Amino acid sequence: MAEVRRRKPDPAKDVPAAEPDTDSESEPVEDVQPKEPVPPTKRIAEEDASSPIWLEILRVLAFLFIASCGLSYLISAGETFTWGMKNPPNYLQAKWWKAQIRGPVYMTMSELAQYDGRDQSKPIYLAINGTIYDVSANRRTYGPGGSYHFFAGTDAARAYVTGCFAEDRTADMRGVEEMYLPIDDPTIDNRYWTPEELEKMREEEMKEALQKVHEGLLHWVNFFAHSKKYTRVGYIKRPKDWLSNEPRRKLCESAAGNRKTRTPPEGK
Incomplete structure (x- = not known):
């Protein structure tokens, strides 16, 4: 009887048949997607x-x-x-804003005198060259007993230049230039200069003296105008011819005492 030889199974060809699907519905397969990175802004917002x-x-x-x-x-x-x-800037001060809304005030000299610091319920005002300033921020200096109380409640422009606080509490600047003029001494002047030379010299001396008065007053005008501590309130009301009704003042002793005679030219 002939021998029956069996063939070895070939894995590439002999594939087992698929098992029949006995379930009515197949199970869903989960679709796994890679996670996207979270933006930093979104992460911060979530936190x-x-x-x-x-x-x-x-x-x-x-x-x-x-x-x-x-x-x-x-x-x-x-x-x-x-x-x-x-000293906060003006725009941080309530009184500065009130002044801007209210606008400048105009006072007579008698009205200004009421703001010299004696009445504690009122601010302290002073004027220089016709402009009024509120100096209440330095009440110790400008109030009663203060070293500059002479300037409160008035326009003492003259005193700022002459330095005579008590005597020159006025805005009348007439004659102040004399403090910068030399004293005429005929024994010296006529000896060293001719009349023509003296006349020309006096003209130059007067011009220089007036310039010094202007610069001296301007210094204090700018001091108050540019101050961060004091605020401008308004202006003095005066008649146009007020100076004509004022007696001409003499130069105060302190200012007059600094005047000297002319110095003779060198070599003479």
């Missing part, structure tokens, strides 16, 4: 959304405090971080 409300308030307050310190430092030119400026 902020989960932050407690008290933490948000604390952040806002901290920012406002730092911003306030920086702004104070810039406005005060490095003077302070806390708005504790000794």
Whole structure:
């Protein structure tokens, strides 16, 4: 009887038949997608959304405090971080804003005299060259007993130049230039100069003296006009011919005492 030889199975060809699908519905296969990276801004927003409300308030307050310190430092030119400026700029002062809204006031000399500091309920005003300023910020100096109380409640432009505070509480500047003029001494003048030379010399001396008076008064006018401590209030009301009704003043003793005679030319 012949021997029956069996063929070895070939894996490439002998593939088992697929099992019949006995279920009515096949199971769904989960579609797995790779996760996209979360943008930093979205992550921060999600974290902020989960932050407690008290933490948000604390952040806002901290920012406002730092911003306030920086702004104070810039406005005060490095003077302070806390708005504790000794002389805050005008736009940070309530009285400055009131003056801007109200506009300048016009006072007679008798009205200005009521603001000399004796009445504590009123500000202290002074005037120079017709312009009124509020100097209440320095009440100790301009108030009663202060070293500059002579200037309060009046226009003492003359005193700013002569230095005679008590005697020259007036805006009459006539004759102030004499303090810069030499004293005429015939024994010296006629010896060294001819009449023509003296006349020309006196003209130059007068011109220089008037310029010194102008510069001396202008210094104080600018001092108050550019001050961060004092504010401009308004102006003095005077009649146009007020000087014609004022007696001409003599030069005060202190200013007159500084006058000298002309110095003889060198070599003579």
